[in-house]
Amino acid sequence: MHADPQSYRHRYIPMTEQDEAEMLQAVGVSSISELFRDIPASVRYQGLLPVSEPLDELALWSHMRELASRNLDTSRMASFLGAGIYDHHIPVAINHVLSRSEFYTAYTPYQPEISQGALQAIFEFQSYICELAGMAVANASMYDGATALAEAGLLAVGATKRKRLAISRGIHPEARQIIATTAEALGIELVEIGLAPGIGTTDLNKLENAVDDTVAAVLIQSPNFLGCIEDLASLEPLAHHCGALLIVSANPLSLGVLEPPGSLGADIVVGDAQPLGIPQSFGGPTCGFFAVAEPLMRRMPGRIVGQTVDREGKRGFVLTLQAREQHIRREKATSNICSNQALLALGAAVYLSVMGRTGLQETAALNVRKARYAASVIAALPGYQLPLSAPSFNEFVIQLPKGRSCTTAIGHLLKDGILGGYNLEADYPELPGCMLLAVTEKRTKAEIDRLALRLGELI
Known part of the structure; x- marks a missing residue:
């Protein structure tokens, strides 16, 4: 030019x-x-x-x-990279529905009388999220899981009138950075709760010592960034005994086999819907979800679609509880989110409707079994270890043999068309030589065995 x-x-x-x-x-x-x-x-x-x-x-x-053509395409290679964006199967029905102009050209359905299709789609998404999370009310989506978690922290601060948040070190590092930026701007203090060494979940003793009547909420991710499933039943009383809220960021696919956080006492459940039929797309855009217990629903950011009846008694859908104008009232607003990811929320709703309850459970179980098999064959290699003992979903940490770096291992795997895991050393210096591997339902036994074979060559 x-x-x-x-x-x-x-x-x-x-x-x-x-x-x-x-x-x-x-x-x-x-x-x-x-x-x-x-x-x-x-x-x-x-x-x-x-x-x-x-x-x-x-x-x-x-x-x-x-x-x-120079881009790495996971349709032509075996991807074991997760860390927040996952290579899951996407049913073809999703793109067919999203490609309809009624959906992909729509913005905000202000006029319910002519927006019934879009409003019903959003209502179905909310209903699915409530069922998965075990919560009373969900909104019409957020930007992504990380910003949803930050918004949840703000909600807790506003609801409790407290200015401190206890945040687990097991939360995604990028989400922790977003929360830190938000907290700094609003004068909120963050208290980081470390992980139990050799286990990988939030240290309950440290959490108990940190939570008092100045803490607005305890923020937990489960499965956490290291793939470990948190003991929410034990965390719940530690959060609530001083009046703090329990906020849980969850992988929605894992809820096909795990008990809903709402059933275990969570006050707010957030997460990223990317595992539900949303492409990886170089890391985004994705779609966040946000669900709360009923007492908090009027404080929830974003929009809510409700079901009602018209004058003739026919079923209909409207934007309810909140006027959009409240979100442009500057410092008086409960949130400043003005748009969302409604099209991708629709994609997640289509995914859940296509899979159904049984399909979701079977897919989640496949993730568990394949990840467990991969962990077992890698742990059997000389010099390799699984440094964390907590149960996991579809991600787990491996420790390479002494003297072997994650960067070298990832480059070696790439030569054979294998996209390796996430190098944890920068974010978790307490885990030197450790890599985070993700195994989804798309990974075959042959691909897992080939991964183990190539890792074995590094010994």
Whole structure:
């Protein structure tokens, strides 16, 4: 691209040279470059950008296809990388529904009389989330699981009038960073609760010592970032004995085999719906879910779709409990989320409807069994260990033999078309030489055995 915008034509903008000249004359300048005269020359880019000359359409398509072919495609390789974004099977029905223009062109269904389809789809999503989480009310989705967890912390602060949050070290590192940024801006103190060494779950003794009548909520992720399933039944009384709320971030697919957090005393359940039929898409966008116990429903951020009847007694759907305007009232708002991921929430709802109760349970059980098999064959390799003893869902931590780095191992696996796990050393220095592996229902026995074979070559 040339530095001077006049040196190339905008193929997709219907503007002729005469149109351009007339506009320049109307604003009183002789060239487009003159519009930028207030920017000091010392900070302007001089010369030509280091890119190719303009390409015709055929050459451009060819160039873009070649660039795209360099991307790692998990449809052509075995992915054992999780850490928040997972390679799950996506039923073809989901894309078929999402591709309908009634859904992908819709924004906010303000007028219920003409938005019944979109409102019903959102209502179904909320209903599924309530059933999975064991909660009374769910909203019409959030941006993603990490921001949903931060919003849950804000809700707890507002509900309890306390300014401290106890946050488990087992929560996703990126989610902890988002919570820390939010807390700093609002003067909220964070108290990090460490993990029990050799176990991998939140240290109950440290939590008990940290929670008092100044703590608004205890934030837990289960399964946590290391794949370990937290003992929510034991955590619940430690949170509630001083009036703090219990906030749980959950993998929704794991709830096909685990007891719902709501049944174990959680006040707020959040998470990311990405495992429910949402593509990995280089890390996003995804869709967050947010569910609460009934006493907290009027404090819940975002939108809620309710079921009602019209004057003739026919079933209908409306936005309920909250007016959108409350979310633009600056510091008085319960939240400043103004949009959401309704299209991806619809995708999650389609996934759950296609899979059904039995399909979800079977898929979750496959994740457990395949991850357990992978852990057993890797642990049998000389020098390899499973450093954490807590039960897991579909992710687990392996410790490489002494002198072997995760970076080397990941590069070695990649040569054989295997996308290795997540290097934990940067986020958890207490776990040197450790890698987080994810095994979903898509991974075959042959792929798992090949992973173990390649890891064995590093010994």
